[in-house]
Amino acid sequence: MHHHARLGSAIANMRCAKVLLLVSSLMLLPCTTLWGQPYQGPIIDAHGYLGASFNWEIMVEAMDRNNVTQRTVMARYYPGGPRDLPGSDEDAVRLAGRYPGRFFPLVGMQLPLLTGSHKWRSPDREVERLIAETERKLASGRFFGIGEFIVRHWSYSSGPHAEQENPIYSTFTRRMSAIAARFEAPMVVHMEGYPALVDDFSRLLAEYPNARFVWAHNCGRSKVPVIRSMLARHPNLFCDLAGMTNVGTTGYGTGWPRMEEFTALIEQDGVLYPDMKALYEEFPDRFMLGMDVAHAPGNNLQNYSRRVNRFRDLLGQLKPQTAKKFAETNAIRIFKLSSAVRR
Numbered sequence: 220m221h222h223h224a225r226l227g228s229a230i231a232n233m234r235c236a237k238v239l240l241l242v243s244s245l246m247l248l249p250c251t252t253l254w255g256q257p258y259q260g261p262i263i264d265a266h267g268y269l270g271a272s273f274n275w276e277i278m279v280e281a282m283d284r285n286n287v288t289q290r291t292v293m294a295r296y297y298p299g300g301p302r303d304l305p306g307s308d309e310d311a312v313r314l315a316g317r318y319p320g321r322f323f324p325l326v327g328m329q330l331p332l333l334t335g336s337h338k339w340r341s342p343d344r345e346v347e348r349l350i351a352e353t354e355r356k357l358a359s360g361r362f363f364g365i366g367e368f369i370v371r372h373w374s375y376s377s378g379p380h381a382e383q384e385n386p387i388y389s390t391f392t393r394r395m396s397a398i399a400a401r402f403e404a405p406m407v408v409h410m411e412g413y414p415a416l417v418d419d420f421s422r423l424l425a426e427y428p429n430a431r432f433v434w435a436h437n438c439g440r441s442k443v444p445v446i447r448s449m450l451a452r453h454p455n456l457f458c459d460l461a462g463m464t465n466v467g468t469t470g471y472g473t474g475w476p477r478m479e480e481f482t483a484l485i486e487q488d489g490v491l492y493p494d495m496k497a498l499y500e501e502f503p504d505r506f507m508l509g510m511d512v513a514h515a516p517g518n519n520l521q522n523y524s525r526r527v528n529r530f531r532d533l534l535g536q537l538k539p540q541t542a543k544k545f546a547e548t549n550a551i552r553i554f555k556l557s558s559a560v561r562r
């Protein structure tokens with residue numbers, strides 16, 4: 220599999236024009252017939268963040284320059300450093316108000332108060348208050364989902380919130396699932412695909428069939444058979460490809476901050492692995508894109524463009540109708556973004 224991908228990427232890296240010359244003299248085939256040109260249409264960034272240090276103008280400019288029309292925003296309440304201050308749901312709502320139709324706040328769950336698995340098993344007063352506030356916020360009609368729930372997270376920075384090990388099937392997640400079902404607001408979950416956690420997630424998905432779940436980062440970087448089995452069994456499960464672009468810098472798509480027996484990447488050098496590509500064509504209605512810019516220093520035009528462009532290359536390898544669903548249609552349906560027009 221990897222050898223084929225390398226060969227494919229080697230070919231793709233050749234100047235298209237040169238290949239076009241070589242081939243067209245023989246068969247008059249345009250490049251696009253051979254391996255597809257990058258996806259050209261509008262894109263929705265269905266995995267976005269906000270912190271107090273994010274520059275809003277830069278966010279909008281990066282979207283405009285890359286034809287990214289809409290973006291979800293999840294407040295990151297964890298502190299990132301002196302130049303990467305924590306955000307809030309209130310900021311996310313202000314951002315959405317300032318640029319109508321472009322940003323869609325989710326009720327943020329990257330909260331220091333959720334550190335400690337005992338709080339997920341038996342919510343304390345703080346967590347009870349969070350559950351009540353989440354209901355109130357969803358009832359306001361200003362929020363389009365809940366997340367990201369940090370269930371199993373690998374440490375890539377110092378600080379007490381980096382390494383997280385929380386139960387996916389717990390009092391807290393069950394109560395939130397009931398709320399998510401009632402308000403038809405999806406829950407975005409970050410959970411590295413440990414087999415025992417995947418089984419527990421299955422239980423939660425089956426128990427709340429009317430709640431929609433978005434398992435971030437290509438379903439916790441799981442391998443194809445695991446993702447296929449989960450999607451086949453649970454029609455209420457969706458995945459985003461946030462952070463899975465392997466653009467050579469730090470990102471989940473490069474196997475960073477670590478890899479385990481159960482983790483997988485989706486691409487190498489801009490070429491989808493064949494088994495992953497087959498999975499995407501098998502489930503064209505279940506995946507979305509996400510740029511996964513979670514920290515203020517990464518909120519710049521170069522970083523954003525690099526991720527969008529890599530997604531455009533990857534989408535170009537899918538059937539056009541699948542690419543459009545991944546880029547736009549699925550996010551609109553799953554997060555009910557079209558309902559925002561009426562507000």
Ligand SMILES: [Zn+2]
Binds near residue numbers: 367409435436
């Ligand atoms: Zn995440």
